[in-house]
Amino acid sequence: MKRVVITGAGTINALGHNVADTLDAMKEGRCGIGPLEMRDVDRLAIKIGGQVRGFEAENLFNRQQNALYDRFTQFALVAAREAIAQSGLEFSGEMAARSGVVLGTSGGGMQTLDENYRTVYEDGKNRVHPFVVPKLMNNAAASHISMEFNLKGPSFTVATACASSNHAMSQAFQLVRYGAAPVMVTGGSESMLCFGGVKAWEGLRVMSKDACRPFSANRNGMVQGEGAGVFVFEEYEHAKARGAEILAEVVGFAMSSDASDIVMPSKQGAARAISGALADGGINRDEVGYINAHGTGTAANDKTECAAVADVFGQHADDLMISSTKSMHGHLIGGTGAVELLACIMALRDGVIAPTISYEEPDPECALDVVPNEAREAKVDVALSNAFAFGGLNAVLALRKV
Amino acid sequence: MSVKDQVIEIIAEQAVLEPSDVTLESTLEDLGIDSLGLVESIFAIEEAFDITVPFNANEPTESDFDISSVASIIAGIEKLVADQS
Structure with a gap:
């Protein structure tokens, strides 16, 4: 490989x-x-x-x-x-x-x-x-x-x-x-x-x-x-x-299918994609500092996604940062994961975590560090990008700092 | 504007040329108009004259519409316009 x-x-x-x-x-x-x-x-x-x-x-x-x-x-x-x-x-x-x-x-x-x-x-x-x-x-x-x-x-x-x-x-x-x-x-x-x-x-x-x-x-x-x-x-x-400038390394990915519902997301399907990407990249859970969430702002996605992250990361879920830049650029549907990968690269290269803006009230069902409203400086070695589609088709990418 | 001048104008626009550079003897190949450019030109001509040009891109030579030169295209369009009125 x-x-x-x-x-x-x-x-x-x-x-x-x-x-x-x-x-x-x-x-x-x-x-x-x-x-x-x-x-x-x-x-x-x-x-x-x-x-x-x-x-x-x-x-x-x-x-x-x-x-x-x-x-x-x-x-x-x-x-x-x-x-x-x-x-x-x-x-x-x-x-x-x-x-x-x-x-x-x-x-x-x-x-x-x-x-x-x-x-x-x-x-x-x-x-x-x-x-x-x-x-x-x-x-x-x-x-x-x-x-x-x-x-x-x-x-x-x-x-x-x-x-x-x-x-x-x-x-x-x-x-x-x-x-x-x-x-x-x-x-x-x-x-x-x-x-x-x-x-x-x-x-x-x-x-x-x-x-x-x-x-x-x-x-x-x-x-x-x-x-x-x-x-x-x-x-x-x-x-x-050729002496090229390297922005980040792509180290792992995983895909999964919920095989359950055409629109409702599944915690298990999302969790299998996240843990699959970690396994594929040989990444320890505690190495992950940032997750760019699918974070659509719908009731169904956000709580399912947070539950999946909590399941996969256990205690470490409270230490990592997870934000949704869709709050700023909207949901680009088929183009969204690509624009969101930029936030992962920024976290790894510049040490800046993009915020989840328009955040107003904590939700006990989304009790993670969602980097509300203001960007934050942090050193991150590994970042994940989540995407969970209608049809139950999930794909998660893992990037590592070079 | 005459049918002839209008057709020349449409073909010139497609070829990115001045109408004065399009002669009656020119072939579409001479003008650098490829197969996509041809169907786009026919579409523009149909729109301009509100006619239907009997052209099938699969069998250009079998079509009842001669595209071998600018003159033949103009003649074909003039006939279609006359038939319509």
Whole structure:
């Protein structure tokens, strides 16, 4: 088995259009959630979200590219450009032939679906633009990254709802770990903040109308976000040989399925994924200093997640920190684990723990150190990132300081 | 604007050229328009004239619509527009 390190990171989300701005916002505990701006917003019951603002795709891509790019593809490309630029890698020859891209997304080209359903159903038109299919397909973002950066190795898209990014990064980790690829570009992207996307979530009645307050007794639901996070996972010796800057080491992961309910989470399923990641990475429980929680701000998730953490860590659960950055950037659904991995990297590299903001009242069922409202300085050697999806599909990643 | 000028304008936009650079003898290949560019051009033409162009990307040569040059495309569109009115 080979060691796997992260040598590049990129993002765009409600907190910033790059990693530096996003981490600054997390350190300040800034909230990126605000009033939604979209057509027919007056017909929505839920009017807030973590929207990416000031995004000018026309300045980033040419007209022909934009004709083919849904917003989730644009986000993925922006994040990939930042990550690959930071890594300093250029893909050619044998290295390009073996390196690939694995991305997570839940909805794929939802903006394209929404716009074109409107065209044919609401406007009654009988003709749609010829690129509807290549724009909306779930693998469009991964494919466009492979084309822009000449990545010719194993490339695909993973869709496991809110765990998509973590499952995707797990697959990239395995490919590098077992020597199938020297470098994998990985992460996730989502752009579900369109009328149909928000309307669908409204139906479940799990959305908050005012704020995302994970672990707080007065929490009242989740808030959707949008954006992307992309990383360069590289084989350690490959990175060392070229003198690359290493952001963190990916040391373990585990996946599990609750096999019980299509929406309600399971403590056992979550606990099996967390303990599985520790076993996979050869990590002692007391080494874990920080967990980036799935922390959606729903009643069901937060208490189940806290119970699972308490089960796995026992006494040490009271010593570790666990926060949900969804309170700031919202729930990016299939892209969420990727943006949240940035908080893990910040904890390991900068010794700053991102807070759970909008926290107002302690909940006895979430009696862990959730780093309420203000970032904290702490030395952390190992950080976990949890993702527990609808459908009961769980994926947990473990990162270690290098 | 005549049908001819409108079609040339659509093709020029697709090829990222000035309309004056698109001649009647040009082929789509000369102009650098690939298969995706072709279907996008046909979509734009259908939208502009509110017509349906009988073009199947699987069998371009079998279609009842000649795309071998800008002139043949214009002739085809002029016939469709005339048939419609």
